[in-house]
Amino acid sequence: MTQELHIFVTGTSRGIGESILAAFDGHRAIGHSTVGGGGRIAADLAEAGVAQGLWDEALERLDGRIDVLVNNAGVFEAAPIDSADWTAQWERTLRINLIAAAELSRLAVLHFRARDGGGRIVNVASRAAWRGDSPDHWHYAASKAGMVAMTKTIARAYAGEGIYAFTVCPGFTVTGMVEDYLDSRGGVAALGELPIGRPATTAEIAETVRWLAIDAPASATGCAIDVNGASFVR
Numbered sequence: 001m002t003q004e005l006h007i008f009v010t011g012t013s014r015g016i017g018e019s020i021l022a023a024f025d026g027h028r029a030i031g032h033s034t035v036g037g038g039g040r041i042a043a044d045l046a047e048a049g050v051a052q053g054l055w056d057e058a059l060e061r062l063d064g065r066i067d068v069l070v071n072n073a074g075v076f077e078a079a080p081i082d083s084a085d086w087t088a089q090w091e092r093t094l095r096i097n098l099i100a101a102a103e104l105s106r107l108a109v110l111h112f113r114a115r116d117g118g119g120r121i122v123n124v125a126s127r128a129a130w131r132g133d134s135p136d137h138w139h140y141a142a143s144k145a146g147m148v149a150m151t152k153t154i155a156r157a158y159a160g161e162g163i164y165a166f167t168v169c170p171g172f173t174v175t176g177m178v179e180d181y182l183d184s185r186g187g188v189a190a191l192g193e194l195p196i197g198r199p200a201t202t203a204e205i206a207e208t209v210r211w212l213a214i215d216a217p218a219s220a221t222g223c224a225i226d227v228n229g230a231s232f233v234r
Contacts, residue, residue, distance in 0.1 A: 004028060006062040007213065010054075010104065011073030012040055016124065016173060019206035020072055024213075030061050032073065045073055045096045051103035055111075065115070068213045069108040071101035072124040074143075078136040090139040097143035102150055109154065109163055118162025122212045123151045124205070127171045127228045144169075148224050155222030164221035166212040171228025172199040196229040 005027045011017040012031030021031045032054060036042025041061070043054040059066055074097045079089035105121050112119035128137070129144040147167065154165040172194070208227050212220070226232070 005067040005214065006065045007068040007070065008032070008055075008058040008062065008066050009070040009072055010045070010100075011071075013037075016170070016202045016205045017072040019202035020070055020124075020209050023203075023206040023210040027214075028062060030058060032058070045100040046092055048095065051100055051107065055104060055107040059111070066108065066111060066119070067117075068120045068122065069104060070122045070124070070209060070213065071104060071147075072209075073097075073100065074124070076137070076140055079139055080136050093139040094143050094146075097140070098146045098150070101147060105150065105154060105165075109158060112163045113158075113161060118164070120163075120213055121151070121154060121165040122209050123147050123165070123167045124209065125151075125167050125169045125224070127169050127226060127232045129169055129224075130226075130234055131232045151224070152222050159218070159221050162218075164216075164218055166216065166221065167224040168205060168208050168212065169224055169226050169228070170200055170205050171226075171231045173205055174199050174201055194229050194231050198229070200227055200229060 007024050007027055007029040009017060009021050009029060010032045012021045013033035013035070017031065021029055031040045032043060033040045034042065034044050041054060041057050043050045075093055077089060077093060079086050079093070083089065101123060105123070108119060108121055125147045126140070126144040128141040129148045133141040148169070151165045151167045154163070205227055208225055212225070226234070
């Protein structure tokens, strides 16, 4: 019987995050979203300085102990190269997708070290970290590549203290965010080659996150697992 873990997941209002939260049945897991509701902690990660308050509230709700942090919150917003607010879009995407995840990861490492019990961080990145993305999404690809590099650095730095870090890199997944993207580009045909014949499901991504958070061996720390139906292999 696996010990009950205390788990905090960001970005759980829908899609992958909602499925991740559900995958931790049998453990104490709480989620976050921009507006809160449904027991989720409300925080807008686009605002500088919110990570500390978000972490503190999660810690309080979980009785002062967090064993696993899952950074799933993210945005996928276009920044056309000729856009007047191109730099502002970069700053917003990096703030939400990477800097907030870094701030929460730092707080998690400090917490894990202080209680001398180790812990795990699972970061949800994207296949865009490896292959890039569309001409309108330089910033998105850069944020996810940064997340992969950050996770590997955490894994190398703190494995000796029982602190392990992992990355999941989804490809196209059936979520509202992806459906909006496909609709803007002509539907499913925009997916290109998908050897398994379909996008991933949110349940498939969630199961990968759950395994890394709970069951993966310590020796897997630092790994980045692709869940993209072989649409991009490396």
